[in-house]
Amino acid sequence: MEDKTFLKVEELNKNFGGVAAIVRVSFSLQEGELLGIIGPNGSGKTTLVNLLTGFVKPDSGTVIYRGMKITGKMPYKIAELGIARTFQMVKPFYQLSAFKNLIIPLYSPRVKKLKGGKYGDRDDVAIDLLEDVGFERDSFVPYKVASSLPHGYLKRLELARCLALRPDLLILDELFSGMSMSEVASTLPIIEKLNAEGLTIIMVEHRLKELFRIAHRVIALNFGFKIADGPARNVMENEAVKAAYLGSEDGD
Amino acid sequence: MFPSIIIYGLVNSVILALTAMGFSLTFGISGVANFAYGGFYIFSGFLVWMLLNYLKFPFILAIVVTIGVIGLLGFVTYWVILLRVRGIALSEVIATFALGVGILELFRWMGFVTYEFTLPYLKKGMIMIAGVPLDYQRLFIIGIGLAMVLFLYFFTHYTRIGLAFRGIAQNERTAISLGIKSDRTAALSLAFGSAMASVAAIVILPLGIISINLGYEVLLIAVAVGIVGGLESVSGILVASLILGYAQVITGIYLAPEWMMVVYLAAIVIILSIKPSGLFGKFKELEERV
Amino acid sequence: MALRYRKERLDRGIKARCEDIFALSSYREILYLAFPRVLPVAALLILPLLKDVVGLYWEKVLVITCAIALLSLSWDLMASVGLISLGQALFFGAGAYITGFLNYTFKLPPILTIPLGTLGGAFFCTLLLLPVLRLRGVYFAIVTLTLPLLLARFIETTKILGGTEGMSALSPLPNIWVELYVSVIALLLCLFGFRRLINEDYGLVLQGIRDNDRAVMSGAINIYMFKAQSVFIAGVAGAFTGAFMTHYYQFVGMPAFALDYSILPLTAAVLGGVGTFAGPTIGAFILVPLSEILRAFGTLRVVFYSVILIICVVGLPEGVFHYIRRKYHQFERMVEVG
Numbered sequence: 001m002e003d004k005t006f007l008k009v010e011e012l013n014k015n016f017g018g019v020a021a022i023v024r025v026s027f028s029l030q031e032g033e034l035l036g037i038i039g040p041n042g043s044g045k046t047t048l049v050n051l052l053t054g055f056v057k058p059d060s061g062t063v064i065y066r067g068m069k070i071t072g073k074m075p076y077k078i079a080e081l082g083i084a085r086t087f088q089m090v091k092p093f094y095q096l097s098a099f100k101n102l103i104i105p106l107y108s109p110r111v112k113k114l115k116g117g118k119y120g121d122r123d124d125v126a127i128d129l130l131e132d133v134g135f136e137r138d139s140f141v142p143y144k145v146a147s148s149l150p151h152g153y154l155k156r157l158e159l160a161r162c163l164a165l166r167p168d169l170l171i172l173d174e175l176f177s178g179m180s181m182s183e184v185a186s187t188l189p190i191i192e193k194l195n196a197e198g199l200t201i202i203m204v205e206h207r208l209k210e211l212f213r214i215a216h217r218v219i220a221l222n223f224g225f226k227i228a229d230g231p232a233r234n235v236m237e238n239e240a241v242k243a244a245y246l247g248s249e250d251g252d
Numbered sequence: 253m254f255p256s257i258i259i260y261g262l263v264n265s266v267i268l269a270l271t272a273m274g275f276s277l278t279f280g281i282s283g284v285a286n287f288a289y290g291g292f293y294i295f296s297g298f299l300v301w302m303l304l305n306y307l308k309f310p311f312i313l314a315i316v317v318t319i320g321v322i323g324l325l326g327f328v329t330y331w332v333i334l335l336r337v338r339g340i341a342l343s344e345v346i347a348t349f350a351l352g353v354g355i356l357e358l359f360r361w362m363g364f365v366t367y368e369f370t371l372p373y374l375k376k377g378m379i380m381i382a383g384v385p386l387d388y389q390r391l392f393i394i395g396i397g398l399a400m401v402l403f404l405y406f407f408t409h410y411t412r413i414g415l416a417f418r419g420i421a422q423n424e425r426t427a428i429s430l431g432i433k434s435d436r437t438a439a440l441s442l443a444f445g446s447a448m449a450s451v452a453a454i455v456i457l458p459l460g461i462i463s464i465n466l467g468y469e470v471l472l473i474a475v476a477v478g479i480v481g482g483l484e485s486v487s488g489i490l491v492a493s494l495i496l497g498y499a500q501v502i503t504g505i506y507l508a509p510e511w512m513m514v515v516y517l518a519a520i521v522i523i524l525s526i527k528p529s530g531l532f533g534k535f536k537e538l539e540e541r542v
Numbered sequence: 543m544a545l546r547y548r549k550e551r552l553d554r555g556i557k558a559r560c561e562d563i564f565a566l567s568s569y570r571e572i573l574y575l576a577f578p579r580v581l582p583v584a585a586l587l588i589l590p591l592l593k594d595v596v597g598l599y600w601e602k603v604l605v606i607t608c609a610i611a612l613l614s615l616s617w618d619l620m621a622s623v624g625l626i627s628l629g630q631a632l633f634f635g636a637g638a639y640i641t642g643f644l645n646y647t648f649k650l651p652p653i654l655t656i657p658l659g660t661l662g663g664a665f666f667c668t669l670l671l672l673p674v675l676r677l678r679g680v681y682f683a684i685v686t687l688t689l690p691l692l693l694a695r696f697i698e699t700t701k702i703l704g705g706t707e708g709m710s711a712l713s714p715l716p717n718i719w720v721e722l723y724v725s726v727i728a729l730l731l732c733l734f735g736f737r738r739l740i741n742e743d744y745g746l747v748l749q750g751i752r753d754n755d756r757a758v759m760s761g762a763i764n765i766y767m768f769k770a771q772s773v774f775i776a777g778v779a780g781a782f783t784g785a786f787m788t789h790y791y792q793f794v795g796m797p798a799f800a801l802d803y804s805i806l807p808l809t810a811a812v813l814g815g816v817g818t819f820a821g822p823t824i825g826a827f828i829l830v831p832l833s834e835i836l837r838a839f840g841t842l843r844v845v846f847y848s849v850i851l852i853i854c855v856v857g858l859p860e861g862v863f864h865y866i867r868r869k870y871h872q873f874e875r876m877v878e879v880g
Contacts, residue, residue: 055756079762091757093750103743104750105761122743165762285680287628287687336856342626343855345683346812349628350855353805354848361841468801472691475684510699517692520685524673 005064006031006200007169012051012061014044014224021047022058023224029202034195036211036232037204039221040244045204046088048221049173052202053085054078065169080110084162085171088204090154094147098135098157101146102126105164114166126164133160134186152183159187163194170194171202176210184210212236220244255382257501263390265497266397267456268477269489273400274448275474276489277408277441278326284438287348288329289449289474290467291355296322296450297462298359301369311372319450326446330439356467369462371454393455400448405486413440476516480523482530491531495519547876557871578870582823583730590722601722605790607830608725609783613807614814614822615732616779621816622740623772624679624752629686631803632670633780634787635693637663639703641785642794646709652716656785663781668774675769690799697796708795715789724786729823732779736819739775748772802844806830809847812854815861824863 007029014022022044029035039045050056052063054075063071070078079085093101105111106122130142133156141149146157155175162170172191176184184207192214195201205211211232212218218235220228222244228235235241271293278286286292296318303314329351337343378387408414416437449470481492496519500512523530556574559567566572589596589604613630620627641659644650650658674685697703704710715721739745750758751765758765788794807822810829815821833843854861 053760074764075756075759076762076764079760085760087757087760091754093753093757095753096746096750100746103746104758104763107743107747108762109764110762161757161761279680285683287683333852333856337859342621342679342816343859345626345628345680346808347852347855349683349687350848350851353801354845354852357841357844357848361839361845468691472688475688479681479684508699513692513695514699516688517696520688520692521670524685529677 005029006033006066007052008062008064009052010062010064012048012063013059014047014051014056015059016047020224022051025061025221025224025226027219027226027229029200031200032195032198034191034201034203034214034216036215036218037202037221038206038208038211038218038235038241042223043221043244044224045221046173047224049085049171049202049204052078053083053171076108079165080108082110082165082168083171084165084167084169086155086158086162086173086175088173088177090151090158092146092154092157092161095145097143097145098149098153099123099126099130099142101157102129102160102164105161108165110165129160129164130157132163133157133190135160151178152180155179156183156187159190167199169200169202171204173204174206175203176205176207188214208236256384257498257505259381259384259386261498261501263386263394263497264501265493266394268473268497269493270393270397270400270448270452270456271470272474272477272489272493273404274445274452275471276445276478276483276486277404277448278445279478279483284330284334284442285344285348286326286329286442286445287345287471288352288355289445290469290471291352292322292325292446293449293453293470294359294462294464294467295325295355296453297371297457298364298369300371300454301462304372315454318454319447322450323443323447327439327443329446330435330442334438334442335435352467352471356464360464364462365464367461370460371458371462373458374455389455389458396451396455400451401486401490408486413437472516476520479530480519482532485530485532488530488532546879548879549874550877551868551872551874553872554870582820586726586730590719590726601718603831603834605721605725607826608729609787610806610810610830611729611823611826612732612779612783613803614810614826615729615736615819616776616783617807617811618816618819618822619736619739619776619779620772621811622745622752623748623769624755625675625769625773626679626683627686627804628683628808629688629690629804630780630807631690631799631801632686632693633663633667633777634784634803635690635798636666636777637781637784638788638794638798639663639697639784640666640781641788642709642712643703645712645789646704652713652789656782656789659785659788660778660782663784664774664777667777667781668770671773672770675766675773687804690801690804694796694799704795706796708793708797710793710795712792712794713789714792721790728782728786733819733823740819805844805847806833809851809854812851813862815863816859818861818863821861821863824866825861828862 005028009028010026012022012025014020025044025048027035037045037048047056051058054070054073054077057072061071062069065078065081065083068081070081070083092098093104103122103126106125127137127142131137135141135153135156141153146154149157155178159172159175162172175191176187179187188210191201191203195214203211203215215232217230218228218232219226220235220238220241222240227240227244228238230238275286275289278284278289299318299321300314303309303317304311309317329348333347333351334344337347373387373389374392375388378385379391380386406414477489477492477496480496481488481490496515499519500515503511503515556571559571590601613634616633617627617630637659640662641655644655644658645652670689671682671685674682698706715724740748747758747763747768751768755765784798788798806829807826810825811822812825813821813828814823814825829847833847836843836846839846
């Protein structure tokens, strides 16, 4: 009987020169879910994302995506399969204008295949994508050089870069960090809408209030261990989770 | 036959290790590329020669002054050249490469190319080990070589400066936030590496003449040893030197002396196909770039 | 209160008038845009015709300049994807030896050996460099530095392909017009071809890989494939140069892997402006004739190149081309402050 789980992570382990970053982490994800991952600084959240997307190879454990083993595959192969991720430290192409930043994922074989080779002019598609994530078209923001854009816009550019790939699984690594309250307020509905339209999403976040509002399920990490896994309400009340956060910031 | 292979193989291995160590220290451990390494090596040789022959310095003084000057040269190279282009890999590589070539070709143009340019042995004479004649110089090389390796290991694992060297290679930002002055540490690593090149030059060059083309070969050796062993690890240098050293000697005896250089080519090609980060290379390709 | 001034840089009026469709509005605008492109093309096409005026010697310098310029273009293409080569001589030598071998052993004519040498050389070098593409950029520099040295030694040791003496008395090129015009046209094709390539979306991907390869990878692009393609294309340019020069000199030997073929293109590119393709070409046209004039100084010329390299890299990283372009498009004036 074929396992229909969208994403299955089993006993993932990663050690960095003596420091245990991820220890025996397992969880599964159904299609269409919006999973949150929380934990204090240093709990291994970004390492987990790196492990899932191929930027770091695990010491042991497996990651199975739609029945296919993707553990240790090259990042571009994993992206090709439909898993897109943002980077916590934004990595735009600073010298290019905002919309030109999107040309590169639009050039990928995945996009070529999906659109049967006829995607239309990449420049136009890029501008549209940027509008979808909140770049104001009429004030020429999409044409500005990335290095001149404020942080909040760069974060949304990261999101657009992922969406350009038409992903099936979207992993957001602290998308809201560094965004102002109004930027968060305007970006949150975009994510909700994407999820409502069927996009499976994993969100690593520090801003717990916003996350608990939209996530179906939440996983909590601490020192590399998974300490909670369940519906948002339950995890919010979980004693271990509260203890892990005591002494560190409680979100904004 | 057998004992001589073992002994000469060891000597060759130590020569390779000594030659490669300075380069590895700077590049592999603190991430600063010094393609002027070959130039510094030959410069050391000529400087000692000039101090001995033009200024009539006593041998010990010439050695100490040279090591000091070359070390200082390394330090200055960082502050004057590399500082301005730190982080731009393209410029770092080109600048140090140009410096090395400039130094070497300058000497060539000044006429330092005849047979008179040799350095004296530290002590003449030889001993017999297991029926194999071994001159004191080569014995001395082995001694200095092993001492250097031990020193390098303890230095990078147990002293504050040495740990700082490794720190800035692994993650410059974290190192800076921990209070390690990245620029000064990098400059020091360049100085140390250059000084080691000096030491290597002083003990090895007496075995032949100071030939300018040796400057390019030295870079080649350092690179080959680094690639085979893994540029980040001291044990890598050791093992790689042993492998290459013995491979060369055996090739030299059973095939022909000219084939010894080919060993480098073969080794590099093989390692790059099987394990590109080197035998003891700790970082896999992607994780390397954090 | 003392008057203070600051320097202000503005686009020239005519440049502002050239945006988009307005470029076609009058002859002056069209000329303004066309001039920098047409001038070098015209100059290069006309120079060979002046051979009787300028003398055969300088025509020979033109051929060598085009060769070095081609090598610089090849270097620049790899630099655009983030690969710094310290050994263009690798491509030159590979193309040279394959061509020489085909001509020497099988007596094939230049019309066959040159294309075969070009493709063969490009393939050979790409295969050789394939394993290094996965590693940090500096490894590529290291390996390209050592490979020409090692290959030269290999030939010297094994005495294959002519060993130390090389292969001589190879077929010459048909006549001086072929020599001159093939060089010039190859250079122009490469120059405009590479510029077009880098301005297309493909080129954008290449530059993305240079600036931020992790981001490119997360965009589902196989960066190694693109790097390999760049090496191949650059290899074609480099190997062609070697192949062509083999028949020009009617000889190929270990000097084909000489350091000069690595350092000159590198210096030309850095002097002219990395990443611009026009820059390396200009750099070559400055350096090669200069080095001919300074021939009397012998090896000191290499020291001279090293000094230029260091000064450019540290103090003038933009290169000559950027400076010229800035002057063409913008003007400066002092403006009062406060």
